[in-house]
């Protein structure tokens with residue numbers, strides 16, 4: 001059983017926690033370059049929509065989510081056998097970065113049981129001005145609600161909780177510096193405002209599951225990677241970690257030796 005850290009106690013009470021200075025500036029800069037590289041290689045995609053289908057054959061993305069500093073945090077929530085379920089860059093450009101309307105993540109996810117934790121890595125400084133994540137503390141204790149289609153404004157998910165059920169005045173802004181990480185529960189109600197500032201706001205969502213959580217799909221899930229520990233028989237089919245190929249993938253520190261033997 002992991003020791004209960006102050007962050008973990010905060011998560012138990014409020015449904016989220018903040019870890020400062022987790023990822024060094026060099027790796028954060030590579031993640032920032034990665035977003036530019038993904039956009040250059042996927043013309044037409046909005047920068048808020050860099051989803052897990054893009055990561056199946058992307059060594060840097062796997063290297064990033066498999067970073068021990070992130071896994072050490074995830075392990076406190078999901079135990080030692082850790083798989084990836086999904087990961088998504090939400091990069092809100094200055095001026096017209098779209099909001100993420102109020103939602104609960106678990107309402108969207110084909111997971112059984114719903115044992116999962118999200119780490120949100122700040123690639124940029126993220127605050128109220130540029131559309132940081134906002135949470136309604138304590139709502140992790142509420143049941144998952146059905147999301148409703150919502151296209152009143154251009155928004156990242158195209159759906160939300162019925163706005164009449166939300167009191168935005170109760171929200172807490174999650175103010176992070178680049179390299180910080182916030183953690184949140186699958187049931188907590190959260191979202192983020194549009195980015196009307198002159199600074200980009202980019203974060204990487206990373207959804208870690210214990211190897212006992214099943215991804216309910218008939219097809220190979222595009223971001224099912226075993227990242228630490230052991231798989232459980234007959235639960236999920238995991239992908240091989242992609243091998244770096246010069247000219248095909250974004251180069252990164254250590255790419256020639258990627259993946260490590262594990």
Ligand SMILES: O=C(O)CCC(=O)C(=O)O
Nearest residue numbers: 090100105133192203205
């Ligand atoms: O990045 C954002 O603004 C929202 C992130 C989010 O909804 C999530 O990580 O579940």
